[in-house]
Amino acid sequence: MAYRAVFRCIAGCPGEHSLWTPIYRCPTCGDLLEVCHDLGALKDRSAIAWMRLFDERYKRTTWPYGSSVWGKKEWVCPDVRDEAVVSMDEGGSNLFWAERFGRDLGMQDLWVKLCGNSHTGSFKDLGMTVLVSVVRQIIQDGGNIRAVACASTGDTSASLAAYAAAGDIPAIVLLPRGKVSTAQLLQPVANGALVLALDTDFDGCMAIVQRLSQDDGIYLANSMNSLRLEGQKTVAVEIVQQLDWQIPDVVIIPGGNLGNVSALGAGFELMAELGLIDKQPQIVVAQAAAANPLYLAYTRGWEFEAVAAQPTQASAIQIGNPVSVQKAIRTLKRHHGIVEQATEAELAEASARADRTGMYNCPHTGVALAALIKLRERGLIDASSRVVVVSTASGLKFTDFKLGYHEDGLPGVTPEHANTPVELPNDYDSVRKAIDQHAGAH
Numbered sequence: 474m475a476y477r478a479v480f481r482c483i484a485g486c487p488g489e490h491s492l493w494t495p496i497y498r499c500p501t502c503g504d505l506l507e508v509c510h511d512l513g514a515l516k517d518r519s520a521i522a523w524m525r526l527f528d529e530r531y532k533r534t535t536w537p538y539g540s541s542v543w544g545k546k547e548w549v550c551p552d553v554r555d556e557a558v559v560s561m562d563e564g565g566s567n568l569f570w571a572e573r574f575g576r577d578l579g580m581q582d583l584w585v586k587l588c589g590n591s592h593t594g595s596f597k598d599l600g601m602t603v604l605v606s607v608v609r610q611i612i613q614d615g616g617n618i619r620a621v622a623c624a625s626t627g628d629t630s631a632s633l634a635a636y637a638a639a640g641d642i643p644a645i646v647l648l649p650r651g652k653v654s655t656a657q658l659l660q661p662v663a664n665g666a667l668v669l670a671l672d673t674d675f676d677g678c679m680a681i682v683q684r685l686s687q688d689d690g691i692y693l694a695n696s697m698n699s700l701r702l703e704g705q706k707t708v709a710v711e712i713v714q715q716l717d718w719q720i721p722d723v724v725i726i727p728g729g730n731l732g733n734v735s736a737l738g739a740g741f742e743l744m745a746e747l748g749l750i751d752k753q754p755q756i757v758v759a760q761a762a763a764a765n766p767l768y769l770a771y772t773r774g775w776e777f778e779a780v781a782a783q784p785t786q787a788s789a790i791q792i793g794n795p796v797s798v799q800k801a802i803r804t805l806k807r808h809h810g811i812v813e814q815a816t817e818a819e820l821a822e823a824s825a826r827a828d829r830t831g832m833y834n835c836p837h838t839g840v841a842l843a844a845l846i847k848l849r850e851r852g853l854i855d856a857s858s859r860v861v862v863v864s865t866a867s868g869l870k871f872t873d874f875k876l877g878y879h880e881d882g883l884p885g886v887t888p889e890h891a892n893t894p895v896e897l898p899n900d901y902d903s904v905r906k907a908i909d910q911h912a913g914a915h
C-alpha cells in the first residue's frame with residue numbers, strides 16, 4: 474500500500490501542498506499548515522498489526538526503524554527514502570513510575586516521560602530528525618536549499634545544529650542574547666552552526682527568521698513548519714506503547730510556542746482514528762506565570778492576546794506570542810484541556826521537591842510539576858488517575874538554575890529544599906562530626 478502525506482491549511486482552505494516544497498503558511502489565508510495523512514491507506518493495517526509492527530521495530534538495529542520516530546515512519550513521513558534519513562536514534566526515552574513523588578502527592582499512578590534523555594537533551598530531537606531528513610532529500614534531489622535556520626529559546630537550536638551537522642547541511646540559529654543557558658548556547662557553537670545572538674527576545678528572533686525564510690534557499694526549521702510536529706507527535710504513541718498500549722488519564726506538558734502540545738494531541742488523535750485507543754486523555758498545558766498568554770486565553774474562554782514575556786527561569790518557554798496558539802487551542806478543546814500557570818517560586822520548589830525524590834528536573838518540567846501539584850490540591854486530578862508528566866529537557870542543561878536555587882540566588886525564590894556542599898579540611902574527625910550533625914538534623 475502506498476502511504477501518502479501532504480500539507481493542508483489548518484483553517485480548512487481547499488488544496489494541498491507537497492511536503493517537498495518549502496511552504497510554511499496557507500497561500501490563501503496565511504494560517505499555519507498541518508501534515509495530513511491518507512488515513513484510508515493507513516487503515517490497510519489493523520490496530521493490532523500496527524502495534525505489533527511498532528513493537529517489533531522498537532529500539533532494534535534495522536535502519537532507520539530502531540529510532541522510535543522512524544519506527545513509526547508510515548505515520549510520520551512515509552515518502553522519505555531510508556538513505557536520506559538523518560537519525561541519531563531518537564525516542565525510546567524512559568517513562569518511569571514516579572512512585573515516591575506520587576506518594577508525596579497522594580497519587581498511585583504517576584509517571585514521568587523523560588524526553589530530555591535524548592541526543593541533544595530535549596524533546597526537540599523527535600521533530601528535528603524529520604525536518605532535517607526532508608531537507609536532505611530535497612537537496613539530494615537537486616532542490617535549492619542553502620541552509621536551515623531557526624529562532625530558538627535554546628533547545629531547538631541545539632537540536633537543529635546537531636542534525637544539520639550530521640546531515641552535512643549548513644545551519645543558522647537566532648538566539649535571544651543572554652536568555653539561554655550556557656549549555657544551550659554551546660551546543661550549536663560546538664556543532665558548527667552560524668550562531669547569531671540578537672539583542673531581542675524569542676519573539677523578536679522569530680519575526681526575523683520568518684522574514685529570512687522568505688528568501689530562496691533558507692529553509693525554516695521552527696515548529697511552525699509542521700514537519701517538526703510529525704516527529705514530535707510520536708511521543709504520544711510512544712507513551713501509550715510503553716504503557717502496554719494503554720491510554721493514560723491525564724498528560725501534563727509545559728507550553729511555550731505551543732507546537733509540542735499540538736503534536737501530542739495529533740498523536741493521540743491518529744491512534745484513535747486507526748483504532749489503537751478508544752478514548753482521549755485529558756491534556757494539561759503548564760505555563761510560567763511570567764509568560765502565560767495561553768493561560769490568560771484559557772481564563773477568558775479561549776480569547777487569545779499576545780503578551781510581552783517576562784524573564785523566567787523556564788527560559789525555553791519565555792514566549793509571549795506563540796506561533797501555534799490556534800492549533801493548541803483546537804487540541805485542548807478536543808482533550809478537556811486545562812491550562813495552569815506557575816510562579817517562579819512554584820516552579821523552582823516543584824522542581825527541587827521532585828529532585829529530592831531522585832529526579833533532576835529542568836525548570837520547564839518544574840512548571841509542569843507545579844501545575845500537577847496545584848491541580849491535585851484543587852481536586853482536579855484524582856488520587857487514582859494515571860497521570861503522565863512530560864519532562865521536556867534534561868536538568869543537566871540548566872546548571873545555573875540548579876546552582877541559583879541551592880545557593881539562594883534566584884529572584885523571587887526562597888528555597889525550601891536548598892542543599893549545599895559542606896567544605897571540610899582533610900581531617901577524619903571533621904568528616905565524622907559533619908556526618909553526625911547531618912544525621913541529627915535529619
Ligand SMILES: Cc1ncc(COP(=O)(O)O)c(C=O)c1O
Pocket residue numbers: 595626627628629696727728729730731732733734789790835837865866
Ligand atoms: C525544554 C522545553 N520545554 C518546553 C518547550 C515548549 O514547547 P513548545 O514551544 O512547543 O510549546 C520548549 C520549547 O520551546 C523547551 O525547549
Ligand SMILES: [Zn+2]
Pocket residue numbers: 482483484485486499500501502503504
Ligand atoms: Zn488557509
